[in-house]
Amino acid sequence: MQKIRLGVLYGGPSVEHEIAVISAVQAMSAAAESQKYELVPVYISKDGLWYTGPELLDMAAYADLPRLLAKCRQVHMLADRGAHKLVARGKGLFTKTVEVSLDVILPVMHGAHGEDGCLQGFLELLNIPYAGPGVLAAAVGMDKIMMKNVLAANDLPVLPAIWFTADEWFANRQSKLRLAEEKLGWPIIVKPANLGSSVGISRAENADELAAALDEAAGFSNRLLLETCLTDLREINCSVLGYGSKIRASVCEEPLTDNAFLTYQDKYMAGNGKSSKGVGMKMAGGAKMAGAKGGQGGMSDARRQVPADLSPEQATELQELAQRAFVALDGCGVSRVDLLLDKTTGRSYINEINTIPGSLSFYLWQASGLDFAGLIDELVESALWRQRSKAKLTYSYDTNILAGMAGASGGIKGAKGVKR
Numbered sequence: 088m089q090k091i092r093l094g095v096l097y098g099g100p101s102v103e104h105e106i107a108v109i110s111a112v113q114a115m116s117a118a119a120e121s122q123k124y125e126l127v128p129v130y131i132s133k134d135g136l137w138y139t140g141p142e143l144l145d146m147a148a149y150a151d152l153p154r155l156l157a158k159c160r161q162v163h164m165l166a167d168r169g170a171h172k173l174v175a176r177g178k179g180l181f182t183k184t185v186e187v188s189l190d191v192i193l194p195v196m197h198g199a200h201g202e203d204g205c206l207q208g209f210l211e212l213l214n215i216p217y218a219g220p221g222v223l224a225a226a227v228g229m230d231k232i233m234m235k236n237v238l239a240a241n242d243l244p245v246l247p248a249i250w251f252t253a254d255e256w257f258a259n260r261q262s263k264l265r266l267a268e269e270k271l272g273w274p275i276i277v278k279p280a281n282l283g284s285s286v287g288i289s290r291a292e293n294a295d296e297l298a299a300a301l302d303e304a305a306g307f308s309n310r311l312l313l314e315t316c317l318t319d320l321r322e323i324n325c326s327v328l329g330y331g332s333k334i335r336a337s338v339c340e341e342p343l344t345d346n347a348f349l350t351y352q353d354k355y356m357a358g359n360g361k362s363s364k365g366v367g368m369k370m371a372g373g374a375k376m377a378g379a380k381g382g383q384g385g386m387s388d389a390r391r392q393v394p395a396d397l398s399p400e401q402a403t404e405l406q407e408l409a410q411r412a413f414v415a416l417d418g419c420g421v422s423r424v425d426l427l428l429d430k431t432t433g434r435s436y437i438n439e440i441n442t443i444p445g446s447l448s449f450y451l452w453q454a455s456g457l458d459f460a461g462l463i464d465e466l467v468e469s470a471l472w473r474q475r476s477k478a479k480l481t482y483s484y485d486t487n488i489l490a491g492m493a494g495a496s497g498g499i500k501g502a503k504g505v506k507r
Contacts, residue, residue, distance in 0.1 A: 088123075090122075090123060090124055090125045091123060091124050091125070091190045091191060091467065092124070092125045092127060092187075092188060092189050092190045092191075093118060093124040093125065093126055093127065093189075093190065093191050093192075093193060093467065094127045094128075094129050094173070094189040094191070094192045094193070095111055095114060095115050095118070095126065095127070095128050095129065095192075095193045095195060096129045096131065096192055096193070096194045096195065096196065096201075096206070097110070097111030097128075097129070097130060097131065097194070097195040097196060097201075098111070098130045098131040098132060098133070098196070099131040099133075099135075099196050099198075099199075099200050099201045099206075100131075100133050100134065100135055100199065100200055101196070101197060101198035101199045101200060101201060101202075102198055102199075102282065102286050102307070103197035103198035103282075103286070104133055104198075106197050106445055107195055107196050107197045107198075107201070108130075108146075108149060109146070109445075109446070110195045110197065110445055110446050110447060111128070111130075111195035112144070112146045113446055113447070113449065113459070114193065114195055114447055114449075114459075114463060115128060115144055116144075116459075117449065117458075117459035117460045117462070117463050118193075118460070118463045119144075120459075120460045121460040121463065121464060123464065124463075124467075126144070127139060127173070127187060127189060128140070128141075128143035128144055129162070129173065130143050130156075130159070131196075131201075132156070136161060137161065137162050137163055137164075137173075138156055138159040138160065138161055138162065139159060139160055139162050139173060139175070139187070140158060140159035140160055142155055142158045142159060143155070143159060160175045160185070161175060162174060162175040162187070163175075164209075164213060165186070166213070167213075168212065168213060168214045169213075169214050170213075171188055171189045171190070171213065171215045172186045172187060172188050172189070173186070173187040173189065174186050174187075175187075189215065190216070191215075191216045191217065191218065191467050191470045191471065192210060192215055192216070192217040192218070192470070193217070193218045193219070193463070193466060193467070193470075194206055194207075194210075194217060194218065194219050194443065195443065195447065196443060197443060197445065198229075198282060198286075199229075199281065199282070201443070202220075202225055202228070202229050202442060202443045203225055203226055203229035203230070203281065204222045204223070204225040204226030204229070206225075207219075207220065207221055207222045207225045208222050216470040216471055216473070216474040217470050217473075218419075218420045218466040218467060218469055218470040219419065219420040219421070219442065219443050219466070219469075219470075220416075220417075220418060220419055220420060220422070220442035220443065221417065221419055221473070223416070223417050224416045224417045224418050224419065224442050225442050225443075227416050228416055228418075228422070228439075228440050228441070228442035229281050229442070230280055230281050230310075231278055231279075231280050231281070231312050231439060232250045232280045232310055232312050234416070234439060234440065235248055235312075237415055237416060238412060238415060238437055241411070241415040243408065243411055243412055243415060243437050244408070244434065244435060244436045244437060245436055245437055246314045246315045246317070246427070246436050246438075247270070247271060247314070247315045248271075248312055248313060248314040248315070249266065249267065249270050249271065249312075249313050250280065250310060250311060250312045250313065251263060251310075251311060252309055252310055252311070253304075253305035253308070253309045253310070253311060254309065256301050256305060256311060257305070260298065263301075264294045264297060264298065267297060267313050268294070271313060271314070271315045272315065273291070273292055273293065273316075274290055274291060274292045274316040274318065275290070275291045275297055275300075275313050275314065275315070275316055276288065276289075276290055276291075276313070276314045276315075276316045277289050277290075277291060277297065277300035277301055277303075277304050277311065277312070277313055278304065278311070278312045278313075278314070279304045279305075279307035279308030279310075279311065279312075280308045280309075280310035280311065280312050281308050281310070282307050282308060286307060287303060287304045287306070287307040287308070288304075289303060289304065290316055297313075317427055317429050317436075319429070319430045319431050320427050320428060320429055320430060321341060321395075321427070321428040321430060322341065322342055322344075322425065322426070322427060322428075322438070323339050323340070323341055323395055323397070323405055323425075323426045323427070323428055324339065324340045324341075324342060324423055324424070324425050324426070324448075324451070325337060325338075325339045325340075325405055325406055325409040325423070325424050325426065325451070326409075326421060326422065326423045326424070326444065326448035326451040326452060327409050327410055327412075327413040327418065327421070327422050327423075327424060328420070328421045328422075328452065328457075328462070328465060329419075329465075329469065330419045330420070330468075330469040330472050330473065331472065331476070334410055334413060334414070334418075335410075336406035336407075336409050336410050337406075337448065337451040337452050337454070337455040338393065338394040338395075338402075338451060338454050338455045339394055339395040339397060339402050339405055339406065340391045340392065340393040340394065340395055340450075340451055340454075341391060341392045341393075341395035341396065342389055342390065342391045343389075343390040343391055343392060344390070391450075393450065393451065393454045394454060401428070401435075404435060405426050405428075405435060408424070408426060408435060408437055409424035409426065409437075412424050412437050412440050413440065416440060416442070418440070418442065419469055419473060420442075420443075420466050420469050420470075421444065421447055421448055421452075421462065421465075421466060422440055422441060422442050422443075422444060422448075423440070423441045423444035423445075423448045423451070424437060424439075424440045424441075425437075425438040425439050425440070425441065426438060447459075447462065447466075449462055
């Protein structure tokens with residue numbers, strides 16, 4: 088059987104760059120197990136350069152990034168719709184151009200320029216099958232303000248919130264502090280609108296803390312989200328997998344933290360490599376993650392209880408909310424929906440949806456009976472399904488308006504019925 092040439096695209100100019108590297112190497116390790124794919128790693132550096140080479144498969148090599156990239160070949164995608172090729176030139180003056188064809192792309196990008204619709208739009212222009220969210224789901228899922236608007240419009244429960252721009256905050260600090268207190272009360276959670284992994288998120292108990300939190304968040308985004316903060320809550324996560332009408336939810340997990348909310352350190356630097364129910368946290372295939380202590384397994388290394396200690400009724404309710412959120416954003420591939428359970432009232436809320444979750448949430452699917460290699464297979468299938476679906480749609484008409492205008496006097500203005 089001919090193998091599928093799978094390009095795994097990861098890294099990029101994002102504050103979540105390193106997490107994307109970990110997630111991608113985990114995914115490639117799992118894909119290698121299935122024997123169905125010819126893997127083509129495509130690493131995007133922080134300055135936006137693309138590289139490929141088998142050396143990128145070794146996590147330990149990233150400890151010395153300049154040395155690693157010196158062994159790799161710099162490439163770019165051929166800007167030819169339907170060609171689906173990486174192109175590289177050798178380092179010598181007379182070295183021939185090398186082309187590598189790709190069948191499917193698996194983006195493993197977290198944060199800006201990869202999880203926000205930019206990359207997805209580029210891949211749409213190239214007409215190459217790709218897994219994960221489309222342009223709409225990625226863009227809305229990455230913008231916390233738009234995400235809340237879409238969820239609320241679909242009658243999904245979200246916490247009360249307000250938002251304003253960083254420019255508005257710096258120009259009217261006191262009025263914005265009064266507005267936040269009047270609308271939300273204390274405490275308040277402050278979030279940059281377009282970052283993930285809990286980067287730039289703070290909790291404020293009073294006006295002074297709120298001002299400091301807004302100043303920090305403004306360093307990451309020009310749009311700032313402020314939400315009512317639940318004081319007695321449980322954070323529950325659930326993954327959703329599939330495409331179209333074929334979607335399903337994983338078991339729920341409860342991340343464990345000693346902080347007021349789940350932080351970047353909780354997610355990626357817990358370092359204990361264990362879950363309370365024995366879910367495996369090593370890379371697929373037994374490969375070891377190298378580098379600094381803590382966070383060696385990416386999101387899979389966080390402290391968590393899997394499955395979460397929930398009643399069957401609670402678990403079903405949260406899984407249904409997760410699936411509804413996925414559908415509301417036109418999700419595809421695998422996402423993780425983060426939910427909040429108010430222990431005082433028993434009410435559930437959707438916090439956010441992560442359209443390309445850390446470690447691709449493989450640990451939740453592992454606990455649900457689907458191994459990481461099987462998860463990769465389903466992601467590839469979702470990419471091919473979307474490509475088949477797009478092929479059935481009409482994108483242009485077989486007409487030539489411009490040819491009909493060739494003899495029109497007065498140029499555009501003289502062409503009857505033409506709108507500008």
